[in-house]
Amino acid sequence: MAGPGHTLLDIRNLSMRYANGKMALNGVDLSVAAGEIVIVLGSNGSGKSTMLRCVSRLQDPTGGSIEVAGNDLARLKGGELRRARMAVAMVFQHANLVRRRSVLANVCTGALGHHRNWATALGLVPRQEMGKALDYLEAVGLSHLAGQRAGTLSGGQAQRVAISRALAQLPKVILADEPVASLDPQAAEEVMGLLRRLAKDEGMAVLCVLHQPELAARYGDRVVGIQAGSLMFDMPANQVSPERVATLYNRIAA
Amino acid sequence: MSVVSQPHGHPVPAAVSRGGGGRILIRLAIVAAVLALVAQSAYVVQARPQDLVTGIHGMIDLITRSMPPDASQLPTVWWPALETLDIAIFGTFVGVVLSIPLATLAAANVTHSRILYLAARSLIALCRSVPDLVWALIFVTAVGLGPFAGALAMSIHSIGMLGRLFSEVIEDMDMGPVDALTLTGASRLQIFTHAVVPSTLPSLLGISLYRLDENIRASLVLGFVGAGGIGFQLLTAMNLFQYQTVSLLLIVTFLMVMMAERLSAYLRKLVA
Numbered sequence: 001m002a003g004p005g006h007t008l009l010d011i012r013n014l015s016m017r018y019a020n021g022k023m024a025l026n027g028v029d030l031s032v033a034a035g036e037i038v039i040v041l042g043s044n045g046s047g048k049s050t051m052l053r054c055v056s057r058l059q060d061p062t063g064g065s066i067e068v069a070g071n072d073l074a075r076l077k078g079g080e081l082r083r084a085r086m087a088v089a090m091v092f093q094h095a096n097l098v099r100r101r102s103v104l105a106n107v108c109t110g111a112l113g114h115h116r117n118w119a120t121a122l123g124l125v126p127r128q129e130m131g132k133a134l135d136y137l138e139a140v141g142l143s144h145l146a147g148q149r150a151g152t153l154s155g156g157q158a159q160r161v162a163i164s165r166a167l168a169q170l171p172k173v174i175l176a177d178e179p180v181a182s183l184d185p186q187a188a189e190e191v192m193g194l195l196r197r198l199a200k201d202e203g204m205a206v207l208c209v210l211h212q213p214e215l216a217a218r219y220g221d222r223v224v225g226i227q228a229g230s231l232m233f234d235m236p237a238n239q240v241s242p243e244r245v246a247t248l249y250n251r252i253a254a
Numbered sequence: 255m256s257v258v259s260q261p262h263g264h265p266v267p268a269a270v271s272r273g274g275g276g277r278i279l280i281r282l283a284i285v286a287a288v289l290a291l292v293a294q295s296a297y298v299v300q301a302r303p304q305d306l307v308t309g310i311h312g313m314i315d316l317i318t319r320s321m322p323p324d325a326s327q328l329p330t331v332w333w334p335a336l337e338t339l340d341i342a343i344f345g346t347f348v349g350v351v352l353s354i355p356l357a358t359l360a361a362a363n364v365t366h367s368r369i370l371y372l373a374a375r376s377l378i379a380l381c382r383s384v385p386d387l388v389w390a391l392i393f394v395t396a397v398g399l400g401p402f403a404g405a406l407a408m409s410i411h412s413i414g415m416l417g418r419l420f421s422e423v424i425e426d427m428d429m430g431p432v433d434a435l436t437l438t439g440a441s442r443l444q445i446f447t448h449a450v451v452p453s454t455l456p457s458l459l460g461i462s463l464y465r466l467d468e469n470i471r472a473s474l475v476l477g478f479v480g481a482g483g484i485g486f487q488l489l490t491a492m493n494l495f496q497y498q499t500v501s502l503l504l505i506v507t508f509l510m511v512m513m514a515e516r517l518s519a520y521l522r523k524l525v526a
Contacts, residue, residue, distance in 0.1 A: 056437055088437065092434060096433060109438065110438050111438070112444045113438045120448075121443040165438075169439070
């Protein structure tokens with residue numbers, strides 16, 4: 001576990017230009033330290049999700065660097081990239097669980113990168129991970145659902161299972177792309193509380209995209225605003241004024 | 255008064271308004287084109303409905319001579335019937351096993367190599383575009399008369415049919431779990447077995463069972479070119495004018511197809 005204050009994710013001059021010439025990201029600089037939770041706010045199409053997909057290399061950036069634990073993810077390829085990005089887990093908007101598999105099997109798949117052998121290649125769950133997977137489920141309060149099919153879970157439960165899967169990966173950095181967008185207020189609080197605990201108790205760096213300024217203020221250490229692919233502000237969460245948020249979303253503050 | 259019964263009289267935008275002289279003309283042209291197409295096909299196939307009427311005596315004569323079915327031939331029917339079933343089972347199994355990796359390569363969302371994608375697509379298209387009867391003729395030349403030629407023909411044709419359908423299922427699947435597992439550092443094979451297979455399995459099983467059902471019907475015809483099964487016996491009995499044996503074979507065929515259809519439908523419901 002890294003000590004607090006140590007930078008785990010360091011993004012420099014990150015750019016992404018689509019084939020049609022449109023700039024999705026324009027020289028973004030951002031760092032997240034161990035134990036820190038940074039919230040990204042911005043209107044639809046501003047480049048928030050693209051930034052997370054570039055950081056995880058689900059999309060290839062066209063410029064810049066993404067340092068995670070000493071590795072520049074932007075420059076790695078093939079096996080090197082696969083190994084290096086195990087340090088980065090992602091929680092998606094729709095959980096992205098395999099709906100027909102059990103909750104426990106879904107959590108175990110988070111550890112597949114640590115168990116590259118014939119048994120797991122043939123679709124078997126790594127047995128040695130089952131105990132740990134139950135612990136991760138216990139941590140999110142869902143160990144009693146371990147045997148249930150993932151497709152039967154509610155949105156909030158599915159998101160918590162997705163966080164357990166991310167924990168099984170043993171990441172240093174967690175990226176969360178609108179993890180509460182489809183959840184009711186109570187489930188949203190639970191998920192955000194869980195992400196904050198991971199940052200504070202486990203020393204992970206959490207970069208989370210949200211659309212709710214009130215959640216950002218409550219759960220974030222810092223808030224960054226992004227507009228048209230460029231960072232507009234980066235400041236402590238308690239200093240973000242409603243006017244600044246309103247400007248970011250191109251609306252008049254109440 | 256009901257809301258529905260009150261017309262508001264809003265002007266209908268031109269883009270959504272239907273009718274108009276141009277549209278009617280286009281529709282009439284389409285109907286005329288379809289009728290012309292059917293008329294030319296009737297001319298080319300030399301369709302003469304009156305021949306059906308004049309030939310009715312021949313058909314009645316054939317049916318009369320086919321009755322009653324020759325039950326004494328029943329013991330000799332079981333083995334060819336089993337051959338027919340097994341040609342379909344073997345062909346479907348081999349088709350499924352080989353078409354899964356091929357379909358994965360032929361799915362653009364999981365195969366990033368353009369060369370592999372095009373090669374897999376071409377191979378699937380080749381297997382599909384040659385009819386199973388032609389494959390049977392080719393394999394009869396290669397391995398001789400008998401059910402093995404039929405089983406090989408059925409396998410190759412099944413790869414073509416299943417490969418295409420499987421690749422469409424894979425291309426339509428939710429890519430969320432694939433993205434999620436990619437970030438865990440899983441290998442491509444692990445992603446395939448842990449995300450692609452479980453997500454698409456019900457569809458693949460349903461399609462495979464439907465293919466088995468189709469293959470049982472198709473394997474009856476393969477016997478006509480010497481590729482084994484009940485079709486070969488049917489052709490022999492026809493050539494020897496043993497119409498009572500023919501009717502027995504047709505009854506057995508009907509029962510087999512019906513049972514296969516029922517079983518396939520039941521199993522498809524189970525895996526849905």
